[in-house]
Amino acid sequence: MRSYHISKHNSFYAIGLSYKKADAEVRGKFSLDVLGVDHIMVQAKEQGIDGLLVISTCNRTELYGFAQHPFQLIKLLCDQTLGNVEEFQEVAYVYKNHDAISHMFRVGTGLDSQILGDFEIISQIKQGFYRSKKQEMANPFLERLCNAVIQASKRIKNETELSSGATSVAFASVKYILNTISDISEKNILLFGTGKIGRNTCENLIKHSKNSHITLINRTREKAEVIAGKFDLTVKDYGDLQTEIRKADILVVATGAQLPTISKALIYPKKPLLILDLSVPKNVSDDVLELDNVSLVHLDQLSQITDDTLTKRKEFVPKAEAINEQVRKEFLKWLETRKFAPVINALKEKLKTMKAEEIDFHSKKLSDFNQDQAEIISERIIQKITKQFANHLKSSEVDTQDSLELIQKVFQLELDSK
Incomplete structure (x- = not known):
């Protein structure tokens, strides 16, 4: 296999972990918020890594970038999260060059999603690239690769039914609630946090349960009010969390906190309560299960609901x-x-220099020399020669590297160091 490098010394790697081998607890240790992603970018830049894309969702955390060795990327991730190298190696995958490119295509088009055809991930890739660009860690390779994956994703959406029908973790959550709880329209539902899955669950709940007893609480009240406004929900302050949990029959937790925010101490033990934890890391402490009336279901269990x-x-x-x-x-x-554009460009410049010298020589020597015609003919010959070389280099039978070196040698080309 030919390797596709942007620089002579670095290879393109994808390193990460996903729901396939890492449970929610382990994924939680390696999850990154926006600040964490930016810190990784800053460190990577200091270490001379050229080009880096980071994605962290409830199902996976991945780094795509150029390095001499994948351990450089693994160390960046471990230094910025609660996970260590040993834990990472137990559940991780590392892909290089072609395989890393193929992996991003699978991930970005929903073929590697926990629920097949879930296209949420493509917006995470767009967001990740935006952060790379902001931190000046995007290069033409990453930009072109992300655009190609986005293009494939659009085509799959338009040309297939891979994402047809309502199947997502949010839909699975609602399905679970509807199957488990009777008289849903009479129950009090509390949504804590405004994470994307939580918002989608909320929307699905309203659609399928015709329930108007839905309350929303978020650490920042403004965010909660924006969402509540869309769906005509009640908003309460973060300080009212315990009171509202005690009133609730169903609690949906979708916060982005790094540590559990819901524990046994907040719950009134005399009343049945169904808790759905849609957060990674987990945001509901396992001690709630010590209470007889409480049932707890996590995102990973919901994702296994197939239909x-x-x-x-x-x-x-x-x-x-x-x-x-x-x-x-x-x-x-x-x-x-x-890969060969710099050599073809240098060859073109070399031929243009030869052309200019020849035209200059003949214009002085011949009195009836037609410079315009000579320019046109010479330019066409240069185009044809460079095209022949480009076609040769594109051929799959050719060892591109050897050919590039030979062209440079024969024409004594000096390449732009950039």
């Missing part, structure tokens, strides 16, 4: 994979071209 929709989605996996492969090949073609 007919999911079975239908599986039929579209081959078509989605074919689209991925097509877009990935186009990206690799661009990458290969990018």
Whole structure:
């Protein structure tokens, strides 16, 4: 396999962990908030890493970037989170060059999601790239790769039914509530936190349960009011959390806190309460299970709820994979071209210098010399020569590196150090 490098010394790696081998507790240790991502970017820049993209969702934390060795990226992640290298290695994956590129395509198009076809991840990739750009850690390779993955994702959405029907963790949450609780429209529901899954659950609950007894609490009241305004919900202050939990029949927790915010002490033990913890790291302490009337369900358990929709989605996996492969090949073609573009440009400049010298020589020597015609003919010859070289380099039978070195040697080319 040919390796696709942007620099001679670094390879492109994807390192990370996901729901496949890491449970919510372990994923929680390696999760990153926006501040954590920015700190990683700053450290990476100081270490001379060129190009880095970080994504951290409830299902996975991943770093994509250029390094001499993947351990550089692993160390950046461990230094910025509560996890250590030993824990990471137990559940992690490391992909290099081609495999790292393929992995990002699978992740970004919902083929690697906990619920097949869940396209939430593409907005996380966009967000991750935005942070890379902001911290000046994006390069043309990462930009082109992210755009290719976004393009594949759009095509899969439009050309297949991989994301058809309502299947998401939010939908699974509501389905679970509707199957578990009778007389749902009479129950008091409390949503604590405004995380994306929590908001979607809230929207689904309103749609499917016709329940108007929904209260929303968030640490920042303004955020809660924006969401409550959309759905006409009651908003209470963070200070009222304990009181509201004691009134609730169902508590949905969707905060972004790094440590549990709901514990046994906040709960009134005499009344049945169903708690759905949709946060990673977990935001509900396990001690709540010591209370007889409390049932606790976590995101990972909800994600295992499968239905007919999911079975239908599986039929579209081959078509989605074919689209991925097509877009990935186009990206690799661009990458290969990018590899020899500096040599072709240097060759063009060299030929233009020769042309200028010759035109100058003949214009002085010949009295009826037509400079305009000579310019046109010479320019066309230069275009044809450089095209021949470019086509040669694009050929799959050719060892690109050897050919590039030979062209540089024969024409004594000096490449721009950039």
